[in-house]
Amino acid sequence: MMYDVQSLKDNHVSNYRKALVETINNNTNALFDEDISSLIKKPPLDSMDLIKSKFLDLAKKNKIVLNADVLTGMVDRYRDKCLDAFDKLKDIRIAELSKIVNNYSLEKDTDVIKINKKDFNLVNKKIKSEMKEIIKLNLSQEIITKIDGLFSENIDPSIVKKITGDVSKYINGNYQRQLLENIDFKILVKDTILINSFKEQSERYLFTLENSRIFDIE
16 A cells, blocks of 8 residues: 555644644633633622622611612623623634634644744733623623612612712722733633643644654655
């Protein structure tokens, strides 16, 4: 049986690229479905829910009772809408990083596909900007504009106004800032993991190329 060594090498390169794209997919899915999702989705305890805790602390301070069911519904809708919108951003990261793999030129047999920190700059800027707007929009639509629904009609309007102002200040300030910082950190960690995963895949690619006898057939 005759073997075309170049065809075998081309197939090896193709499988190498496919493995890297699969690594990008797995890394991105883990970033969104596990890391970022954990920052948005409902925590196991209400005491760990920053938005709910803020509302309840203010209610206690002002000696009023909030409608807990309405509050839960507001916060849950905010979470669900953010997570649904975030899910669509996965395709952006996968597509942009996969372009690097598929367009990377390998001139020599010993060349490997590399990904560096700077390669994440544009896609991360886009994703972070989109996330910031998604969070801001849904906090406004699902929570801030619906605060009045938490109070009974006999509550002093001045108290409602004060609580609304305090919550808005917190949500638009510390809450969003801390959340976005945590998202930045999650992205940075996954970027670093992906860089290292590329190196590992490249080492396996070169090892097979250098040690498999099939590529020595003439």
